[in-house]
Amino acid sequence: MTSLAETGATDARARLPIGEVRWSTVLAPLALGVVVIGLWQLAVDALEIEPFVLPSPGAIAGEIGANIDSVVSGARATGRNALLGLVIGGVVGVAGALLAGTFRVVDELAANVVAAAAVVPIVALAPVLYSMFGAAVDTGRIIVAALSVAVPVYLNTLRGLREVLPVHRDLMAAYAAGRWQVAREITLPTATPYVFTGLRVGSSLAVIAALIAEYFGGPIGGLGKSITSSAASSNYPLAWAYVTGAIVLGLLFYVATLTVEQWLSRHHHP
CATH class of the missing domain: 1.10.3720.10 (MetI-like)
Incomplete structure (x- = not known):
């Protein structure tokens, strides 16, 4: 009985090895976010974009x-x-x-x-x-x-x-x-x-x-x-x-x- 339950529930989770890729899934978006925010700040300053358009x-x-x-x-x-x-x-x-x-x-x-x-x-x-x-x-x-x-x-x-x-x-x-x-x-x-x-x-x-x-x-x-x-x-x-x-x-x-x-x-x- 238990083996059937484990088989059915594990198949969908097996495609997401969360424990193995935890650091990459956290650090990669953070690094991308820092880059995007930096480029955003540079674009606003360089192009003198008005706050009502994009602060x-x-x-x-x-x-x-x-x-x-x-x-x-x-x-x-x-x-x-x-x-x-x-x-x-x-x-x-x-x-x-x-x-x-x-x-x-x-x-x-x-x-x-x-x-x-x-x-x-x-x-x-x-x-x-x-x-x-x-x-x-x-x-x-x-x-x-x-x-x-x-x-x-x-x-x-x-x-x-x-x-x-x-x-x-x-x-x-x-x-x-x-x-x-x-x-x-x-x-x-x-x-x-x-x-x-x-x-x-x-x-x-x-x-x-x-x-x-x-x-x-x-x-x-x-x-x-x-x-x-x-x-x-x-x-x-x-x-x-x-x-x-x-x-x-x-x-x-x-x-x-x-x-x-x-x-x-x-x-x-x-």
Whole structure:
């Protein structure tokens, strides 16, 4: 039983030898980032680019240092909505995929709904939700983030559920295993890497969705609202400082999701 579970779950992870290439995967992007920032600074200085077109990294760093409390506070507000959306969207996506993988009629009914949900524009959905729940509460922003997460989690989880080899199912049937035993030993371990692939994609999308949803109103304090307020007052370096905060927030969500995936992988499959 255990060997089948390990075989199904390990195949997808084998293509990502994270422990072996950890330093290269960290240092290479950092080195590239330093080079890009240096070239950016040189281009702004040499070409005398105006701040409203593209502020220099030095000016942005100065605004971050002067407004670090505001940036952190905005990241906390946006991150809270994104985190709730990630959790809710992840649960809905996995539950929906489990139902669709078990019942063909659910799969057929959900296909068009998921396809429609995947193309719903946030810029159109956010104002509608604000009119329904009010812009003074975070309900609309959380729903927007959850919807952005649920679609990739659903699609990836459903794909993982369908990756179980027929020979494994036949072997479990030969052992007279029940439905829960098949799910525990074969289906879920095989689908887990795909679930986390959807969550990693959804973690970044949750931050983006929560950020964009803030553009359309609501309490001042989130990164999205701070970006629009700074740009409206022509303080473009400050606006880019909040954009930097949003980038860091998205990276933190992605890294946190990846860390959880690695921990579960090592804990259950040493």
